[in-house]
Amino acid sequence: MRTISLCLISLLLILVTSGCSSGRELERTAFVLTMGIDKGVNGNLDLIFRVAIPRSMDIRAGGETSTLQETTKIITVNARSISEGISLASTNVERKLDFRHLRTVLFGEELARDELLYHQLDALERNPEFRRTTYLLLTEGPAREVFLSTRPVLERSVARYIDGIMQNMREQGFGTPVTLHEFVTAMETYHLDPVLPMVKNNPMVQSEKVDSKVKPMPEVKYKRREAGKTEPGGKTTESLPRSGGNPSEFIGLGIFHQGKLIDKWSGWETNSYNLLRDTYQRSMWTFDDPSGHFVYSMELERARSPEANIDWEGGTPHIAIQLSLDGDLRSVQSLEPYVDSQGIALLENHAATLIEKEVRRLIAKAQEKKIDPFFLSRFVRMHMATIQDLEDLNWRDEFSRAQVDVHVSVKIRRPGLRIQPSKEYEYQRAP
Amino acid sequence: MRQSSQEGHLGGIEAFVLVSMFIAVKLFLHIPRELSWAAGTASWMVPLIALVGVVPVFLCIERLANRFGRASLLSIAGLLWGRYVQWFLGLLLTVMLVIHTAYQMRIFAEFTITTLLPNTPISVVIISIALLGLFLAFNGLENLSRSAWLLFPLAITVFILSLFLAGSQGHIYYLSPWLGYGGIAIIETGFRFVGLFKEIMILMLIAPLFRNQKTFRQVGVASLLFTGLIFTLVQIVLHLNFDFPGAREIGFPLYQLARLINLQFVVQRVEPFMVFAWSTVTAVGLAVGLYASAIAATQGSRAPDFRPFLIPLTLLTVVVAFFPESSIEAVHTYTYLMMLLPILFYGLPVITWIWVMIFHRSSEELK
Structure with missing residues (x-):
């Protein structure tokens, strides 16, 4: 009797637990x-x-x-x-x-x-x-x-x-x-x-x-x-x-x-957006050469999460943003011998200045429209105690009139498989 | 209480797993969402504050069990106030446990249909889980606890791994503002949600199954701490992934968290693993709920064995599970019950302990 009962219960379980009524055949x-x-x-x-x-x-x-x-x-x-x-x-x-x-x-x-x-x-x-x-x-x-x-x-x-x-x-x-x-x-x-x-x-x-x-x-x-x-x-x-x-x-x-x-x-603005929003992983950046002719390229990845310090003194918010990038040198079209400590520093500073300019321009564009897709308010809310404070914050207005300083740090970690660019011994580029 | 010859003693670790799973069932339902509603970004503090509120209740249970040689609370009540009070309290506990288990069963079924089996009739899911619960409970708590202990390592590994993967995709700033709706509000909410741990009351019914007082105490403390930690962890991971306005509208929080795991090409679509952990904990938890209702009826009526009560009470549970007209109604009523049931589940041991402290000087009666 016990065996028959077990068999019946098993059969019932098979019927009700197979989930066939929700079955969706691939065909x-x-x-x-x-x-x-x-x-x-x-x-x-x-x-x-x-x-x-x-x-x-x-x-x-x-x-x-x-x-x-x-x-x-x-x-x-x-x-x-x-x-x-x-x-x-x-x-x-x-x-x-x-x-x-x-x-x-x-x-x-x-x-x-x-x-x-x-x-x-x-x-x-x-x-x-x-x-x-x-x-x-x-x-x-x-x-x-x-x-x-x-x-x-x-x-x-x-x-x-x-x-x-x-x-x-x-x-x-x-x-x-x-x-x-x-x-x-x-x-x-x-x-x-x-x-x-x-x-x-x-x-x-x-x-x-x-x-x-x-x-x-x-x-x-x-x-x-x-x-x-x-x-x-x-x-x-x-x-x-x-x-x-x-x-x-x-x-x-x-x-x-x-x-x-x-x-x-645009694509360039998207790169700046990614840097500020912390969605940046890596990207190829191409800049005008410091010599004024040609361009050079670097593949830069995020070194650290962006940091922002927001100072509310004097009624006008001051936002200081620090972005850190590092990566590899990918091309020096000008064939200038930049790969030494001074030359690398020159490229790094030049790249940092140009990225800063791009980021500042984008922030100004957002401020003009009173929008914050960068979620800079995350740096404010991290210092908040209650949701009421967050709701009371008039962030878009505050952001639109904020003074924003952007500091970008660029470090070239590796020059790639070549040290100084190859050059014909007697080659002199026409001025 | 006379135990059936089939009922053996509970091992410490098995009892810990069993009680933890009984408490943790609600975690896989909508409760994380309710906590987010009530406490916003600080919802992870609610289980910790609730834990502080439950500790004195557990101490009452522990002291009573210690004083009366780990007799069940209903037996103690019978001793103090007579058999009619014992019968009435047994009936009350049974009814409450049946309702509690029925609503958990209904919400589990609703979520199963919503997520996995959209075309399956709800009756099939409810009857299936009820049959499974009945089967598990029928073999007694000792067997049930061993089954739970066997399933526990795999379930907890999958669960913790899923939480870790989901958490690693989240953002810390969604946990701010740190105090949610304010310090006072969060403390008030924490105490309002002491019902998170109300299932700890099962200890007052199964106290006779423990070998000694030390194991009983350790099981209680460990279960509370462990589930408190898990509740807290879940709320943190939920809020790392969802800002508070979104977290409080998530239909099925843990399942949806698992569905978010997407480590590009390699790790994605891993929610079936979470479903395994969810089903395991729910099956064991519901079986414990059925057992608890049967044992309350047994102790209330001073019957020798719980099994004759089990089948009719399971049937009643299935019937009650069909009461709510919709998923939303079931969820609302369950949340309301979570606030209401602690009055009985916590009130009974506390009142008994106070009574014993004031009126019951001798501890020799049970001997």
């Missing part, structure tokens, strides 16, 4: 890898889903695909909300749309400018299929355009494509990866304005697209298109002078204030 699931949200007509949303075609990625199954377009399909629906869009999209997909492998969500610029972006985040936070580690991106122009034109140079896997882009932002600068969690936390944090990394279509590369492939333009045409571009790449919010590769460029930041996109910052 019945359509994984959405990236999603875009644009402002549609009549106040609706245009939702763009990139759905994976797993079979096409499997070479063993005879897949010969090499591009993202062949491993995924794009579906766009017009709906009033994300949730409604998902259910409407399901009416034409034979499998259940699943967002557990979603890597990134792209928001169209118009949506962000019209204060509609924040209103879409609740759906992403509430539905357990969306992870808070999903990356968010802001597109210049409609998100759908980026969806349709993006052509990864190498990857055909969306996950590796996005992870690679985000890793490049961490290691090369010009952007900063922002997850859903980080963006929502920034929204909810007192005295902080959130930012999103930008992705835009490069018009030069876009013009090279033939069918679904990018065919680099002829030299003459390239020179003609390149003419007139005087500023170095990344200094302004303009697209890079470029031919070939992916039409999508991940460079710059979109700045939000009170739910609205209010400004766009």
